[in-house]
Amino acid sequence: MILGLVILGAYSAYKYAYKPHKSINELEVKFSGTSDVFLDKVKEDVSLWQDVVVELTGTITSIDKKGITIDSSIYCQLETATAVEALKEKQTITIKGRMIGYDDLLEEIKLDKTIIK
Template identity: 25%
Template sequence: MNKKIKIIVLLIAVIGLFGFFGYNYVMHGGARNLTTEKTNFTVTTASITSEFTTNIEKANKKYLEKAVEIKGEITASNGNEIILDKIVICSFKNQDSSIKKNQTVTVKGRVVGYDDLMGELKLDQCFLIKN
C-alpha cells in the first residue's frame, strides 16, 4: 500500500507540473515584440470590422495573430485599454499618457479575436504609431 501511495503522489505532482507549465505557455508564451515586427496589414476600423462581419472565418484566417496597424478615433479609454470608433478594443502594456478621447490615432497591435455577439475586434500588445 505504501508503494501505491508514492506512485499516486508522484503522478499527481507530474500532472500538476504539466498543467502549470501548459498554463504559462498558453497565457504568456505568445508574447512577441511587435515594435520590431513587420506590420502585416494597415487598415481602418471600418474596413477591418466590415471584413469580420461579412465573413468571420475568412477574416480570422487573414488577420488572427497578425500584426496590424489600425487608424481610428478614440471613443473611450479606461486603464490600459482604449476603444477606437466604439468597435476596436486595444490593450496596452503601458498606456501612453498623451492619449485623449476624440483623438485620431494609428495603433499597432496583434489581432486576438472578434466578438461577433458584441461586434468588437480585440487587439493586444498595442502601442501608438507616431504619425
C-alpha cells in the first residue's frame, strides 16, 4: 500500500516536472501591432514585456541562417530554419514570437520561437 503511494507520488512529480512545452501557437498573444510601436513600449518598461508572446508586423531588413531582423530593431530567431529560404528582404510580414531580451545599447529586441503568420 505504502509502496503504491510512493510510486504514484514519484510518477506524478515526474510528469509535473517534465511536462511538454507548449508550442508558440498555443500561447496567448499579449501585444499585437507594428514593430515600431512595440519597440516604443519596450523602451518605456522592459520588465513588462520579458517572456511575453507578441504578434508583430514589419519589413524584413536582414536574413541569416537562424532568423530574420524586422525594421532593423527586432531580431527573430525562427522556430524552423527552413522558413528562411522562402523569405526576401524588404518583404512585409507578420510574425508571432516570445520576447527574450532587449539590448538598450543597440536598441534591439530579441524574440525566440518565432513563427511566420
